[in-house]
Amino acid sequence: MGLTAVLIRAAALRPRVLLVTMPGGTGVRLAAETELRSRDWPSAPTPAGADLMLVAGPDCSRLGPALDRLWQDMPRPCVRVRAVTADEVAPVLDAGRTRLGAPGGEPGEPDGSVGMNGHGSAEPESAGRPDGEPARAHREEQTEGEHDVRGVTGHEEGEHDHDGHPGHGHGDMEMPGGLAMAEPGEDRDGLTLDRLHVALGPFLADWPAGLTIRVVLQGDVIQRADLDEPAVGRPGDPFWSRPWIRAASGEPVGVGEAARLRAAAHLDSLGRLLSVAGWPAEAVTARRLRDDLLDGAPASAVLPRVERFARRVGRSRTLYWLTRGIGPLSAVDARAAGVTGPAVRAAGGDVPARYRQWLTDAVGDVRRMNATARLDPVAQESPRGRWDAERPPSAALATLLPRLLVGAELGAARLVVASLDPDPDELAVGRLEAAGG
Amino acid sequence: MAETGTWWALLVAPAMLLGFAAAALAADAALDARNAGRPITVSTVVRPFLAVPRAVLAQPRRLPASDRLLWRAGVITVPVAAVLSTLVIPFGDHVVADLSVGVVWFNAMEVLTWAGLWLAGWGPNAAFSLVGGYRFLAQGLAYELPLMFALISAATGAQSLRVTDIAGAQHGLWYAVWMPFAFVVYLAGVLAFSFLGPFAYPAGRDVAEGVLGETSGVDRLLLEAGRWLWLAAGAAMAVPLFLGGGAGPGLPPWAWSLVKTLLVLAALVWTLRRLPMVRADRYVELAWVVLLPLSVLQTLVPALTDLSL
Amino acid sequence: MTFELLLVLAAGLFSTGLFGALSQQSIVMIMMGVELMIGGVIVAAADFWYFLAPAAGSGQVVIVTAVVAMAVEMAMGFAVTTAIYRARQVDMTDMAEDLKG
């Protein structure tokens, strides 16, 4: 017991945190990212690698099952905590760590309890998994197939294709493990590979919170992509568009404040893009700059750092080489879809054009941060385009996604989504307005 | 020139490899802390190792239709192959097993990670994990042939496949100096087979850590350890292949080996954060159309030199 | 005696591979059988070289040739399978019977 207790306490010194952002939880996410970075608690992109799950943001009943699946997929011992507001983040993290370090915890209950299943209460072996997959009795005899691959744990829901193909001479046979046959289909390379139905989102790491895109994969090429209705969080309070909403409702808002927030929003998007592009060091730089801007750091202090960052990333030949030609979107198509923001101004319209546009805009906005004029919500763009409560700029970006994803490989698809970075919080506003009006 | 085969060398070699890997991890943690604006203290470099108690405590997860046997086999293969590769790497005057085909042995052990990582991706029966496994194969097809030619260049220069012969053949003129391209390709290969930094493609964040994504507990510890052990093994092998082994003025051979290994390791760790992740769909073509022909040309340099001597 | 036992090992591998190559329907599985057969040949060649004629390099050259044969068989096998599969979505020898003259 003594050694176990020491090990438990040592392990709890640096928990790996699965940060799950609920729709409407952007502010809490930013606070959590800052807190985790300063504490040196690594963030885990999958539940398998995490031992503390931090749910950031308001409750959302529709995403409850997905959240529970994440929790189920974490290796015990683990702790689940929730922070509804940004101020709660630090105390909630402390509480989580304390519980993680307590020897011999109580049986796992969602939301704020320690799961220590090895210490007595095992999960019922025969129960089906929450996503409806039957339990498997003959585990050792199980073999596996590429086509029936389970959805990536929690971060996406896998869906077996249940209208299995009967044409292979096994029509009535019972499939091992209750898994359905895969269905082959035409594909890009003429190889008729099996189709795999995978949902990207709602809780993928470095992904717009709550956005779900259902894709059909053959190999790792996306054959079809459908956008799910976004899950609605707290109604109508998108973090990155607040100044524009306030200005639209007649409140006086300074241009400087709006520029600061816009620069921070671009840096947030850049941080996400760089993380997806596999450049974690520069992603951290972007996020630090973002946090400094949101903290109200003076322009004179931030500007040189933002410029240096923009130079390093914008002029990186490697990053350009790796992303050029991905997600081509001409200005004409973008305008036709109703896009108004940086995405339409990015000449050339592939991923590097868009991140370079963000960098240019961010530097420009940091220069303008001391302006005192009053914000005109129509003339001045919000981070993702001209603010319009009925049709927020992110809606246009989101509708473009399925078209751009088809034919892309998985890695390229992630880059495309990150380079457009629609904000699901805005989508929620649009739908509420539409429903109300 | 080299002493071989004392029994304790069998224990010392893995321990030293572990030490180099730990040093690399600690250096990476320090750079991380500097980048994130945290103070760099002793605890900064120690904290990554808290993953060990965590891994020991974690209980196994149950996954539907996973292939435990193959998964476990793959996960174990990666660090074990890294340790086995060090058998032929001389350190100063000492080497565990001075095989006459040391270079090929190293290469074969490195290729074992292909099987290991593919199995690690296949085992859990999860989409992103499998994509990660396949990604390593794509990356392998790209980096392997240029890497082989880089190894062959060094072997051709020394006219021997024995690693100690190669180290001994560089009288004052390191192969890194007159075969710079082979040296660079070799270092890129080291990053690629340890799937770290720019070559973290099989474990990229865009596929939720790919091959690592579904692993937990000791499995994850072994795979993560495998990455850093391979980085250390690759750095240690670079010294006899391209940097003259333990030869150098003043200091004893083991000290020179230590210094050179740490320098190569430092350079590799520094590179990890300087470049974004290289996707195989771009790298394969570059490797076959540009790097491979250049590697062949590089091999011709020592071959023609041998002939003319 | 080791010499004969190793030859028995070679014969065992060869016969197992032969069984596979004869009994399997899938092209890929047949290739696996052929690989095993070549594996048997390699063992036999190494055995002959070691016990009968170590002074001549020919034994080793046979092994090199066998290894190359394996690679060629594999590459061509996959290419043909891909081509057939692309054309008519079969990977079974029985189904590809209409390819016969």
Next chain:
Amino acid sequence: MDTTGMVLLWVLGVLALVGGVLVFTLNSMARVTFALLGSLVCVGGVVAVLRLPYLGVVIVLMMVMEMVIMAVFMIAYMMNPAGLMPMSMLHNKRGSLVVSGLVFAALVAGIFLVPWPDRTGARPRDTTFQVGMSLMGDQMLTMVTLGFVLLATMVGATVLATHRGRYDRFGDDLDQRPANDPADGGVGR
């Protein structure tokens, strides 16, 4: 041959045979492929124990790469569902068993009946050197032939497996730039 060598030979030989049999008895494609890999790695081990370290290690190296690639094809093309179905893909099982059994019996009979000659000549000190000298000396023709065979294989296999030619890429007049590819490569051809 010393005791260690004998023990190694026995272990590797038995493992190679077990792996070979498993190839046709397991029903998961991944396990089948890796059973074959295990078997062939053991073959490489046997060769290495027989004082041919270079060829032994090269066999291990090649087989790992080959079998991993094989696993990819196996799973892509295998009958649906790829190895998940516990099914037998045998046809004409009895006939095959009889034929291979007879072949095995004949071979074993031959092995023990043939009066094998005695060893001629001494083993060279460096066997790697021997194979190199053979391939680059009196067996040069073999080497050249193998080289051409490999080249022909590479070209032939690529041509067979690709379905897009230059007219698909560059248009009917071969003047379309950039090439019409489903995904960009790294060099920008």
